[in-house]
Amino acid sequence: MTLIDGKAVADQIKQEIAEEVAAIRAAGGKIPHLAAILVGHDGGSETYVAHKVKACEQCGFKSTLIRHENDITEDELLAEVERLNNDPDIDGFIVQLPLPKHISEQRIIEAIDYRKDVDGFHPINVGRMSIGLPCFVSATPAGIMELLRRYDIDTKGKHCVVLGRSNIVGKPVATLMMQKSEPGNATVTVCHSASKNLKEMCRQADIIIAALGQPDFVTADMVKEGAVIIDVGTTRVPDASKKSGFRLNGDVAFAEVSPKCSYITPVPGGVGPMTIVSLMRNTLLAGKKAIYK
Amino acid sequence: MTLIDGKAVADQIKQEIAEEVAAIRAAGGKIPHLAAILVGHDGGSETYVAHKVKACEQCGFKSTLIRHENDITEDELLAEVERLNNDPDIDGFIVQLPLPKHISEQRIIEAIDYRKDVDGFHPINVGRMSIGLPCFVSATPAGIMELLRRYDIDTKGKHCVVLGRSNIVGKPVATLMMQKSEPGNATVTVCHSASKNLKEMCRQADIIIAALGQPDFVTADMVKEGAVIIDVGTTRVPDASKKSGFRLNGDVAFAEVSPKCSYITPVPGGVGPMTIVSLMRNTLLAGKKAIYK
Numbered sequence: 001m002t003l004i005d006g007k008a009v010a011d012q013i014k015q016e017i018a019e020e021v022a023a024i025r026a027a028g029g030k031i032p033h034l035a036a037i038l039v040g041h042d043g044g045s046e047t048y049v050a051h052k053v054k055a056c057e058q059c060g061f062k063s064t065l066i067r068h069e070n071d072i073t074e075d076e077l078l079a080e081v082e083r084l085n086n087d088p089d090i091d092g093f094i095v096q097l098p099l100p101k102h103i104s105e106q107r108i109i110e111a112i113d114y115r116k117d118v119d120g121f122h123p124i125n126v127g128r129m130s131i132g133l134p135c136f137v138s139a140t141p142a143g144i145m146e147l148l149r150r151y152d153i154d155t156k157g158k159h160c161v162v163l164g165r166s167n168i169v170g171k172p173v174a175t176l177m178m179q180k181s182e183p184g185n186a187t188v189t190v191c192h193s194a195s196k197n198l199k200e201m202c203r204q205a206d207i208i209i210a211a212l213g214q215p216d217f218v219t220a221d222m223v224k225e226g227a228v229i230i231d232v233g234t235t236r237v238p239d240a241s242k243k244s245g246f247r248l249n250g251d252v253a254f255a256e257v258s259p260k261c262s263y264i265t266p267v268p269g270g271v272g273p274m275t276i277v278s279l280m281r282n283t284l285l286a287g288k289k290a291i292y293k
Numbered sequence: 294m295t296l297i298d299g300k301a302v303a304d305q306i307k308q309e310i311a312e313e314v315a316a317i318r319a320a321g322g323k324i325p326h327l328a329a330i331l332v333g334h335d336g337g338s339e340t341y342v343a344h345k346v347k348a349c350e351q352c353g354f355k356s357t358l359i360r361h362e363n364d365i366t367e368d369e370l371l372a373e374v375e376r377l378n379n380d381p382d383i384d385g386f387i388v389q390l391p392l393p394k395h396i397s398e399q400r401i402i403e404a405i406d407y408r409k410d411v412d413g414f415h416p417i418n419v420g421r422m423s424i425g426l427p428c429f430v431s432a433t434p435a436g437i438m439e440l441l442r443r444y445d446i447d448t449k450g451k452h453c454v455v456l457g458r459s460n461i462v463g464k465p466v467a468t469l470m471m472q473k474s475e476p477g478n479a480t481v482t483v484c485h486s487a488s489k490n491l492k493e494m495c496r497q498a499d500i501i502i503a504a505l506g507q508p509d510f511v512t513a514d515m516v517k518e519g520a521v522i523i524d525v526g527t528t529r530v531p532d533a534s535k536k537s538g539f540r541l542n543g544d545v546a547f548a549e550v551s552p553k554c555s556y557i558t559p560v561p562g563g564v565g566p567m568t569i570v571s572l573m574r575n576t577l578l579a580g581k582k583a584i585y586k
Contacts, residue, residue, distance in 0.1 A: 123426070126420035130460070165472075171423060175464065187485075190480070
């Protein structure tokens with residue numbers, strides 16, 4: 001069994017990006033600049049944004065964190081998005097989700113200029129990804145594909161079962177896994193809460209990508225000997241032994257499943273670090289205007 | 294075994310649309326207007342466009358057919374698209390594919406104003422469909438979903454195997470079948486040319502949607518007793534007994550497969566008529582500005 005070390009791969013990629021940024025800087029080019037809008041003080045969001053700001057530093061990017069309180073109106077937030085759309089120094093930006101209930105996340109996402117949409121959530125980027133055109137691929141699916149690539153895991157013609165059909169993981173990673181590309185080119189099955197044959201499907205899978213957000217959902221009896229397991233789950237579970245009072249728990253019962261696998265990602269330290277590094281890569285692409293002019 | 298009569302359903306829907314158009318007319322509203330650009334004289338394209346023009350008449354729409362010769366340049370065609378984008382009387386338009394090799398189909402598709410893209414091929418419509426937002430759904434996938442709806446075929450939690458991963462059928466119909474909607478909500482597997490376990494997958498399927506373009510590919514040994522079969526294939530096969538010299542052949546070996554099915558679409562007369570009627574419905578929605586303002 002090989003443990004897929006997402007943290008090591010992410011560190012490697014950040015170093016590659018930092019070298020490219022250093023070369024850009026030396027040539028007098030523009031340093032990529034990522035902005036993040038954070039509304040309110042949700043603990044998870046604070047942590048994610050802090051990680052993103054830190055990753056920007058490691059990559060040599062400029063970063064700007066814009067904070068708003070929970071009582072910001074939708075119109076005010078739309079105006080902020082518009083300001084960033086029009087700021088020529090900002091190459092890409094994100095609006096950290098979730099947003100307060102009185103604000104439509106979809107309306108905010110669609111207001112972002114797709115050429116600065118480094119989260120890859122705008123319909124144009126989603127559509128271009130599905131069609132197979134150059135675009136900003138959303139961070140978690142892109143990170144999963146990069147792990148498969150760096151570990152040279154054969155996916156062609158293999159049966160990949162995706163658990164979950166969310167817009168940010170399940171559906172896009174299923175699309176990427178079925179495209180005629182490497183990695184990709186897999187037979188892909190998407191299972192979800194309404195699936196009747198989910199366990200049988202998992203037992204047939206050469207690759208399982210678990211993105212349900214249900215701690216320890218995938219158990220040993222659901223996994224074929226030699227399968228590749230990508231665990232996207234990161235549920236906060238109360239844990240008195242941790243200083244924070246919680247631990248991150250994956251969708252896979254790691255202790256019992258890992259002995260059966262050929263490859264498996266741990267939680268934390270698997271897909272999570274790759275998600276942030278994919279955002280960094282999109283920011284680099286935005287800064288270089290490599291996808292859109 | 295129930296034969297799914299796509300022609301009858303399509304006629305019924307065209308009548309429903311015609312009634313709605315008559316009511317719009319009576320109320321002094323704007324009659325929906327579809328334009329089609331046809332480049333060259335490809336036999337298949339001529340037939341499809343003629344069917345679309347005829348369907349417009351049956352629905353009470355205005356239609357405009359714009360012909361260009363094969364030597365039209367990409368820039369000239371882009372200018373024509375721009376003219377239609379800006380013509381306030383045209384509610385929706387299509388550019389009949391395929392185009393001559395010197396013209397980038399993707400560039401033309403992306404030049405169409407997505408609010409008039411009744412074929413649903415523009416990245417914005419593809420992306421919105423994937424996310425689950427209101428949009429123009431491309432005609433063949435929409436037609437398949439409508440057949441399932443009108444025949445009240447239960448799809449929730451069922452295993453649907455889609456054969457083919459094209460941008461116009463395989464990928465979008467897979468997305469629609471997995472969405473949390475009715476019909477939909479199915480466990481969906483997408484198989485394609487690189488799949489190693491295609492036959493086994495088909496044998497497990499409650500629903501098979503065959504869109505490979507390979508005549509008689511799906512044989513009786515690949516089909517479970519009681520399965521629902523949707524045949525999207527329409528390959529022209531030489532046939533001396535036909536006046537035209539060819540017949541349309543589906544992806545399913547109908548004679549041997551149909552006795553095993555609960556429902557099956559014939560070719561012709563199954564999905565084909567539904568494709569055109571879905572275009573009509575998108576045109577009606579465009580005319581009413583029901584999706585985009």
